[in-house]
Amino acid sequence: MLIGEVARRSGVSSRMLRHYESLGLVRPTGRTVGGYREYRPEDIRRIFQVEALRSLGLSLRQVGQALEDPGFEPAALIGELIRWTQDRLRREQELLERLRAVDASGPAGWPEVLRIVELLHGLGSADAGRRQQAVLSGDDVPVPVEVLAGAVLAEADPIVAGALRWALARAGGDGVAELAAGVVSPDAAVRRRAVVALGEMPGDEVLAVLADALGDAEMSVRGPAALALGARGVVGAVPVLVGMVVAGVNDVEASEVLGRLALDEGRAKRIMGALAGELAAHAQDPPVRIRLVQALAEMPGTVAEGLLEELAGDGDRMVAMFAETLLRRSS
Incomplete structure (x- = not known):
């Protein structure tokens, strides 16, 4: 042939x-x-x-x-080809995401394209200072909320994360859907970042997502969700808030939120019942009981007066003294 x-x-x-x-x-x-x-x-x-x-x-x-x-021997070469192909696909996926981000920003010309690319490079930097600078210097570029939300979920540095959440709030889009995906991540750190960001966002759309997070296995996730929901008057956050007091995890913040919730009479009864139940359940655990009494100090008006009077006669002298002090202060 x-x-x-x-x-x-x-x-x-x-x-x-x-x-x-x-x-x-x-x-x-x-x-x-x-x-x-x-x-x-x-x-x-x-x-x-x-x-x-x-x-x-x-x-x-x-x-x-x-x-x-x-x-x-083909095995070693095939393995090398697999790794090379995976790396190439990763680079191409990053390129695709970058192109989508540029497209979503609606650039009017090449200067805007170059600016958004520069911003994306900054957000992808290994240096936290450069990432923060990229966020704070991006006022002249409409950054898609998808980009900001993704950066929020990935950001481990607390200072940069705060700047990203601030930028997300100012971006003109809520990003709730993107952050909601982070709430179901297998990584607890990502779930926590998503919950913290959602807790700082306005509107009722976030409530259902935060409510789902109340059942998270990690206190680091359900705690911020409870603080955010409690601050918005959601009584369903009470069990987690009381649990935070018991565990000593952000117990001061949890007590303050419980105090604000207790301004409503119906909520106050539920909160007092939960605190009283934990005091009884931890009769042999003085540090927990002290934290619970400190939570009672945040209750408005005379809401906690009856329980404090009981605790003034408690067998634990520290608990009794603390309760007496609070009663004198409120009289």
Whole structure:
């Protein structure tokens, strides 16, 4: 079979077939009377073998090595190709996300495109100071909320995270959907960042997402959700807030929120019942009981007076003294 016919049937151009021949990959084993190259069945088979290996990402040098060396071990090379391909896909995914971010910003011209790309590079920096600078210097560029929300979920530095949440609040879009995805992340740190950011966002849309976070297995996640919901008057946050007091996790903040919730009489009864129950349940744990009495100090008016009077006669002298002090202060 002559080279033109081989090219037509195999899909490999005549030019590429000559290149293969120059590299010694595929040499036609025959010649016609007129001296033209003639490919035999084994040559055609060799062409398809070369193309098959190229389709896996092997270079022509690697293809030649694989076909000529009978002791060639494919496993190591295939593993290397897998890692190279994964890295290439990661880079291409990053490029796709960058292009989408530029497109979503609606640039009016190339200066705006260059500015948003510069901002994205800054947000991706390993240096926290540069990331913060990128956030704070982006006022002249409309940054898509998807970009800001993604950066919020990924940011471990608390200062930079605060700047990102501030920028997200000013971005003109709420980003709730993007942050809500972070609330169900398998990574507790990501879930916490999502909850903290949602807690700083206005509107009722965030309430349902924060309410779901109250059931999180990690106190570092459900605690911020309870603080945010309690500050908005959601009584469902009470059990977690009381649990924070018991555990000593942001117990001062939790007590303050419980005090604000207790301004409503119905909520006050529920809160007092929860605090009284924990005091009874931790009768042998003085540090927990002291924190619970401190929470009673945040209750408005005479809401906690009856329970404080009981505690003034408590067997634990420290608890009793603290309760007496609070009663004198309120009288």
